[in-house]
Amino acid sequence: xxxxxxxxxxxxxxxxxxxxxxxxxxxxxxxxxxxxxxxxxxxxxxxxxxxxxxxxxxxxxxxxxxxxxxxxxxxxxxxxxxxxxxxxxxxxxxxxxxxxxxxxxxxxxxxxxxxxxxxxxxxxxxxxxxxxxxxxxxxxxxxxxxxxxxxxxxxxxxxxxxxxxxxxxxxxxxxxxxxxxxxxxxxxxxxxxxxxxxxxxxxxxxxxxxxxxxxxxxxxxxxxxxxxxxxxxxxxxxxxxxxxxxxxxxxxxxxxxxxxxxxxxxxxxxxxxxxxxxxxxxxxxxxxxxxxxxxxxxxxxxxxxxxxxxxxxxxxxxxxxxxxxxxxxxxxxxxxxxxxxxxxxxxxxxxxxxxxxxxxxxxxxxxxxxxxxxxxxxxxxxxxxxxxxxxxxxxxxxxxxxxxxxxxxxxxxxxxxxxxxxxxxxxxxxxxxxxxxxxxxxxxxxxxxxxxxxxxxxxxxxxxxxxxxxxxxxxxxxxxxxxxxxxxxxxxxxxxxxxxxxxxxxxxxxxxxxxxxxxxxxxxxxxxxxxxxxxxxxxxxxxxxxxxxxxxxxxxxxxxxxxxxxxxxxx
Amino acid sequence: xxxxxxxxxxxxxxxxxxxxxxxxxxxxxxxxxxxxxxxxxxxxxxxxxxxxxxxxxxxxxxxxxxxxxxxxxxxxxxxxxxxxxxxxxxxxxxxxxxxxxxxxxxxxxxxxxxxxxxxxxxxxxxxxxxxxxxxxxxxxxxxxxxxxxxxxxxxxxxxxxxxxxxxxxxxxxxxxxxxxxxxxxxxxxxxxxxxxxxxxxxxxxxxxxxxxxxxxxxxxxxxxxxxxxxxxxxxxxxxxxxxxxxxxxxxxxxxxxxxxxxxxxxxxxxxxxxxxxxxxxxxxxxxxxxxxxxxxxxxxxxxxxxxxx
Numbered sequence: 001x002x003x004x005x006x007x008x009x010x011x012x013x014x015x016x017x018x019x020x021x022x023x024x025x026x027x028x029x030x031x032x033x034x035x036x037x038x039x040x041x042x043x044x045x046x047x048x049x050x051x052x053x054x055x056x057x058x059x060x061x062x063x064x065x066x067x068x069x070x071x072x073x074x075x076x077x078x079x080x081x082x083x084x085x086x087x088x089x090x091x092x093x094x095x096x097x098x099x100x101x102x103x104x105x106x107x108x109x110x111x112x113x114x115x116x117x118x119x120x121x122x123x124x125x126x127x128x129x130x131x132x133x134x135x136x137x138x139x140x141x142x143x144x145x146x147x148x149x150x151x152x153x154x155x156x157x158x159x160x161x162x163x164x165x166x167x168x169x170x171x172x173x174x175x176x177x178x179x180x181x182x183x184x185x186x187x188x189x190x191x192x193x194x195x196x197x198x199x200x201x202x203x204x205x206x207x208x209x210x211x212x213x214x215x216x217x218x219x220x221x222x223x224x225x226x227x228x229x230x231x232x233x234x235x236x237x238x239x240x241x242x243x244x245x246x247x248x249x250x251x252x253x254x255x256x257x258x259x260x261x262x263x264x265x266x267x268x269x270x271x272x273x274x275x276x277x278x279x280x281x282x283x284x285x286x287x288x289x290x291x292x293x294x295x296x297x298x299x300x301x302x303x304x305x306x307x308x309x310x311x312x313x314x315x316x317x318x319x320x321x322x323x324x325x326x327x328x329x330x331x332x333x334x335x336x337x338x339x340x341x342x343x344x345x346x347x348x349x350x351x352x353x354x355x356x357x358x359x360x361x362x363x364x365x366x367x368x369x370x371x372x373x374x375x376x377x378x379x380x381x382x383x384x385x386x387x388x389x390x391x392x393x394x395x396x397x398x399x400x401x402x403x404x405x406x407x408x409x410x411x412x413x414x415x416x417x418x419x420x421x422x423x424x425x426x427x428x429x430x431x432x433x434x435x436x437x438x439x440x441x442x443x444x445x446x447x448x449x450x451x452x453x454x455x456x457x458x459x460x461x462x463x464x465x466x467x468x469x470x471x472x473x474x475x476x477x478x479x480x481x482x483x484x485x486x487x488x489x490x491x492x493x494x495x496x497x498x499x500x501x502x503x504x505x506x507x508x509x510x511x512x513x514x515x516x517x518x519x520x521x522x523x524x525x526x527x528x529x530x531x532x533x534x535x536x537x538x539x540x541x542x543x544x545x546x547x548x549x550x551x552x553x554x555x556x557x558x559x560x561x562x563x564x565x566x567x568x569x570x571x
Numbered sequence: 572x573x574x575x576x577x578x579x580x581x582x583x584x585x586x587x588x589x590x591x592x593x594x595x596x597x598x599x600x601x602x603x604x605x606x607x608x609x610x611x612x613x614x615x616x617x618x619x620x621x622x623x624x625x626x627x628x629x630x631x632x633x634x635x636x637x638x639x640x641x642x643x644x645x646x647x648x649x650x651x652x653x654x655x656x657x658x659x660x661x662x663x664x665x666x667x668x669x670x671x672x673x674x675x676x677x678x679x680x681x682x683x684x685x686x687x688x689x690x691x692x693x694x695x696x697x698x699x700x701x702x703x704x705x706x707x708x709x710x711x712x713x714x715x716x717x718x719x720x721x722x723x724x725x726x727x728x729x730x731x732x733x734x735x736x737x738x739x740x741x742x743x744x745x746x747x748x749x750x751x752x753x754x755x756x757x758x759x760x761x762x763x764x765x766x767x768x769x770x771x772x773x774x775x776x777x778x779x780x781x782x783x784x785x786x787x788x789x790x791x792x793x794x795x796x797x798x799x800x801x802x803x804x805x806x807x808x809x810x811x812x813x814x815x816x817x818x819x820x821x822x823x824x825x826x827x828x829x830x831x832x833x834x835x836x837x838x839x840x841x842x843x844x845x846x847x848x849x850x851x852x853x854x855x856x857x858x859x860x861x862x863x864x865x866x867x868x869x870x871x872x873x874x875x876x877x878x879x880x
Contacts, residue, residue, distance in 0.1 A: 081729065081732075083732070083734045083735070084728075084729030084730070084732050084733070084734070085728055085729050085735065086728065086729045121774070121775070141734065146762075146775055148764060148774075148775055167734055167736040167737070168736075169735070169736075171762070171775070173762050173764070173775065195736060276740075299737075300737075300740060300741075348733070348737065349731065349733070350741055351741070352731045352733065380731060380733075405731055405732065407730075407731045409727065409730060462732075464730065464732075489729075490727075
């Protein structure tokens with residue numbers, strides 16, 4: 001491709017190539033590729049990583065045709081509500097069709113990160129056998145595979161650097177898979193099997209950790225004892241992230257001092273997780289590393305306020321904290337007073353159906369008082385008040401992600417019995433950078449009016465059991481120009497609401513609506529108007545004809561799905 | 572009873588229905604006799620709301636934390652039972668133990684009550700709708716020092732929005748000695764690996780889902796057909812009437828591959844020699860191997876079989 005000398009602004013190809021090779025941000029690349037044909041080509045040849053956030057928005061053939069030099073792929077499949085069992089099994093998002101194309105187009109593929117994809121053992125075996133330089137596999141919230149697939153990966157991927165398994169629907173048939181890692185594999189940098197149940201061979205694990213000198217992330221499962229953990233961290237003091245396994249105090253022969261000493265050698269440790277069965281007895285062994293921690297994930301540890309305080313008083317640098325609501329409002333007071341630099345807080349429910357336990361608006365207020373830098377919150381609670389949320393917004397105007405889940409559907413402000421409209425109104429009015437919002441509680445259309453009027457940077461919006469009429473959804477669809485992903489369940493929004501978003505859907509990734517008032521006619525109308533959208537209705541057994549119980553709408557350049565199961569109807 | 576039984580799949584009822592229900596609810600409130608004969612969601616012997624004052628613990632749970640108790644809403648007569656057109660007050664029901672959640676989607680409907688009766692009784696049911704597996708949480712909560720079981724809520728599919736992994740994990744944490752009920756490790760699944768000489772893939776099969784060697788062999792045939800060159804052959808009419816072992820014998824005699832399995836003692840045996848039940852109990856893994864490698868297996872299998880019986 002010679003520079004066109006009639007265009008004085010044309011840059012030499014070599015210059016473009018080298019410049020583009022330096023650009024890592026996908027967003028920047030996407031923008032640059034729109035400038036002119038030369039830039040488009042320079043960009044596409046130099047791109048090494050591609051993120052496909054909806055696997056049906058494009059086909060693997062199209063990706064392979066545009067980007068010939070890809071080494072790393074991120075692929076996301078099912079709608080997020082599939083995490084909560086709202087999407088039937090066998091819906092799709094099978095990774096195999098991608099792998100088959102990639103085997104020919106990207107034989108040098110090194111990294112694959114999958115989220116909510118259907119992955120079979122056969123696909124894992126296929127991956128292991130067809131990509132000889134393959135290095136890094138990350139699976140989050142995927143399902144369809146078992147530990148047999150893992151065997152194939154560890155057996156055949158001679159350059160494996162990363163195996164990261166998080167919260168997948170994996171068939172755990174035993175811990176043998178780890179023993180299949182070849183003796184001569186020393187390249188591992190990331191190993192996360194925390195979410196697997198079965199015991200692995202500790203000898204194999206120990207040997208692996210010992211010989212992989214670049215290992216930086218190790219997250220072991222619940223079957224690993226404290227003694228074993230100690231052995232592992234003694235072998236790998238350079239770890240930056242550690243998942244501790246059970247941390248149970250039973251049958252531990254190491255003394256507290258010995259364990260503490262082992263931890264104290266891990267000077268690079270900045271992320272800790274695990275602690276499934278931790279008690280106050282052995283908790284102090286992590287004190288030496290608390291000062292350096294930036295991310296502490298205690299969301300599987302049933303700790304109380306006292307234990308939490310113990311740790312947090314030493315965690316001055318903490319930026320991200322995930323806890324269970326067993327710590328209660330008192331625990332959250334500790335958070336507020338000990339962690340001034342906190343940016344992200346996630347509070348998960350230990351027992352969602354028990355109204356007596358958990359956290360309330362009081363805990364939320366305490367955190368906001370002490371942590372002005374808070375910008376990401378996920379908060380599961382049994383009750384909330386408008387006033388508290390308004391104060392939280394005042395204290396923390398930098399929210400980018402605000403996800404409040406009041407666990408009883410349609411729950412009002414428990415003090416005033418008013419809807420929670422003002423709470424979310426306060427958030428959207430006070431936080432101009434808000435990109436993600438999940439609402440809950442009893443909400444009328446007013447809440448949505450606030451959102452539509454003020455949340456101008458909103459990209460992701462989730463709503464359940466809320467709203468009073470079509471107007472609610474219309475406010476948001478018309479008022480928020482940057483919407484990317486909208487998920488709605490159990491709201492009284494019908495066809496008019498659906499159609500109000502016409503102008504938006506092509507610039508959005510997807511819309512999910514379930515258990516609303518949408519009909520197949522309405523969907524058909526939308527489909528007719530917008531040929532570049534896939535308007536899919538998921539048929540429920542026993543649903544009335546005419547009503548569209550589950551609707552998934554997304555933009556695509558790949559046309560209607562060719563692999564849709566019979567219960568997915570594209571209109 | 573004049574409450575209509577309807578399926579709804581979200582909380583917001585239509586305007587017409589809401590007003591209708593408001594009247595019905597108000598009527599039922601005043602009619603104690605009807606209540607006495609009504610179907611309930613509670614445990615056998617659980618009290619109606621009015622009588623719950625006797626069972627003090629329950630009231631405590633309801634009233635604690637400044638939540639309006641069930642008795643307040645009944646006795647207060649402050650109109651909170653009345654559905655507003657805007658669908659406000661159905662929340663009261665929701666809070667007071669079950670309400671009108673999407674019944675068509677309610678998970679784990681307990682005690683065999685149909686959807687219809689749930690809708691009826693949910694309105695005035697005891698605020699302790701018991702979901703059988705929630706006993707798990709009930710006992711856990713007792714161990715937390717509570718004197719009585721708190722009111723577990725009815726479950727709506729996918730709510731609250733927590734991933735299954737977390738839900739399953741916390742369930743295990745709460746009842747440490749209770750076996751995981753997701754079926755993967757419990758009875759009901761008997762996964763064994765099946766490998767085939769020359770094939771790059773392993774498969775796994777759940778032996779529990781097959782009832783005979785015939786089933787198993789068809790399934791395996793389907794799974795591995797891409798690797799055989801028609802070696803399983805055509806089966807025509809079974810020469811031995813009904814004996815499923817015959818098919819595998821056909822494989823043995825007629826084809827390049829045989830199906831073998833490793834039993835609990837670690838020995839490799841030919842599949843088909845022992846009765847099906849004995850087979851699934853002793854099979855650890857299977858291997859489709861070349862006939863030439865399988866020489867010598869048959870006699871050993873018979874030997875073992877004789878020793879067992």
